[in-house]
Amino acid sequence: xxxxxxxxxFDAKVDYTDxxxxxxxxxxxxxxxNTWDWDVAEPSLMEVWSLSPRxxxxxxxxxxxxxxxxxxxxxxxSTDEDDEWPDDVAGF
Numbered sequence: 001x002x003x004x005x006x007x008x009x010f011d012a013k014v015d016y017t018d019x020x021x022x023x024x025x026x027x028x029x030x031x032x033x034n035t036w037d038w039d040v041a042e043p044s045l046m047e048v049w050s051l052s053p054r055x056x057x058x059x060x061x062x063x064x065x066x067x068x069x070x071x072x073x074x075x076x077x078s079t080d081e082d083d084e085w086p087d088d089v090a091g092f
Contacts, residue, residue: 003070007038009062016067023054024061028068038066045069 006012016025031045045065046058055061 003067007066010066011063014063016064020055021061021064024049024056024064025068027054027061028065029072031065032069032072038069041069042066 003010003012027045027049031041034041046062049058049061049065
């Protein structure tokens with residue numbers, strides 16, 4: 001697990017790929033598509049998670065959401081760096 005800049009509360013010893021975190025991981029990956037930094041995104045993510053009938057309380061899944069969010073953001077940034085085509089060109 002490679003986290004770019006883990007917050008002080010993040011527990012890297014937890015296996016966030018465990019099936020009990022699947023919904024939180026999917027939520028974090030979907031949330032990563034916005035361009036907000038974690039400290040800006042987290043209050044909104046916490047509110048959405050808490051208002052929906054989801055698995056677990058926010059404090060239980062916060063690390064899994066962050067893990068997936070960070071992983072997806074890293075993959076987006078590496079894809080952007082490798083992109084040889086300008087954003088307005090279809091690439092064919």
